[in-house]
Amino acid sequence: MKVEGEKRLMKKFCILFVCLAWSLQTVHARLYVNEIMASNVLSYENPEGDYEDWIEIYNSGTSAVNIAGYFLTDDYRGGNYWKIPSTSPSKTTIPANGFLLLYADGKTEKGPTHLPFQLAKEGEEVVLISPDGKTIIDSLRYGAQYRDISYGRMPDGGQTKGYFDTPTPGAANNQGYATVSETPQLLTASGFYTGNVLVTVRASRPGDTLRYTLDGSDPIRTSSRYSGPVSLSNTKVFKVRSFGPNKMPSPIQVHTFWVNIDHTLPVLSLSTDPENLFNPQTGIYVNDGDGRAWERPVELEFFENR
Template sequence: MSSSNNNKRRKVMKKMLLATALILFFVPGFGQDLFINEFLASNDACCADENGEFDDFIEIYNGGTEAVDIGGMYITDDLAAPTEYQIPDTAPDSTTIESGGFLLLWADKESEQGILHVEIKLGGGGEQIGLFASDGVTPIDTLTFGEQTTDVSKGRNPDGGETWEFFTSPTPGATNGGASVSDPVNLPEAVALEQNYPNPFNPTTTIRFSLEAHGDVSLQIYDVSGRLVETLVSSRMEAGEYNVEWNAVSHPSGIYFFSLTSGGEQITKKMLFLK
């Protein structure tokens, strides 16, 4: 190949690289500085919405330097269904979060009450929360939480930080730091995996486990030959207690093993499925 052809190819490659760099520079981000900052999954008498109703809430914090409009983004309580509910993009005055600001979403399944009322509801027994970009694919922030206490919220401290705490005096729409935050509720002191219940079972059983700190967690089911049958959990989870149900209806009767891996620890127990 001639040197002139090589030079032409180099010039074309340079132009392509430059174009790619310009696209990456100018295309706006998906809100990478937004955080699920606090939530309350069991609200009996803590915090009322504008209608005087005690609904679950999710607080979003903007830790970036620019205002972000979350209109058009998706909120879900099931990470396997990221497009469960799209936040309306028709009222940017209500859905824009200023730099360092907070926005409260009421998880009450009553969107007719206002643009910040979303069609999901949180479960006090443990669930998931996910904020996804307007493409319905890109995660902005996600979390999986365990069993909650009524009127006690859980939030990041400091705002947007990695540490999660329980607050007996929730702070919806305000900072989680400072005097307004009460003492955290006690957390598990170690990673633990309890025996499934019922056992033997047919066809569903519940597996309960505890985490002492946030981190990557997996909960997997194996058959007697050591073959992986199903992965029940594979995500980053916060400290707390969790219940996971396994439905074995599509599997044959027999002995199975369930294995929890977290923080470099692995715990395995045996269970019996009888049809």
């Protein structure tokens, strides 16, 4: 009986020790869902050579934390939690004041940093849960996401959240934008025209500044300012976007205007920023590269035969 009593006492002591150790770890470490990317087209190539959604966890504490045994989910209300495997502590340990990337790619067979779900670019919530399967450590709710733009905390671990046009997977966040400017309305239809064509644009939100280009390049804050209809006398690719105070620039609107050009067959028009082709370091026309890293975004327009 004495031996059985000692065994029970020892078991209780071990449980108490484990709980105390975990409690001390959480006292000295604060974990945050710090940054996410839900539309990774060409922004970040992971170690396996893939461009997948990713989630960054930040450890603001003074000691390393192994998150094996914690749970992560994008379906908290549905109760679908993923337990981070304990098979490789070196891959699931976050150093003090450090970061850990987890890949939301649905490919758990690739290792403990790969998750069974993908992120919805329309918006959802990512939740980090303690090993007890109940306590929420941190969460990050986000709205609609944009191609190669990340979303997260400003600064790391902060309560302010926003968009980053320069994502920093596995590193400290930059200063971002709390909101995104609304896409302008390009009112003049693209297509084939005889004689001059007047291109009219309307801001979706009063106070936004519209900037446009006619050479195929993406509009930036120093591009021509739209102040009224633009007259075109020859074929141009018209690109326009909104710029608001303290806002990330809007997605770009693109229309191609074919002026005084006849065609007897349907036309498929592809346009892209010339930098994507001719930049000395990254242009795909002047460099010999292959694979996903050498793909570039294009705008596609189709015109029926007149």
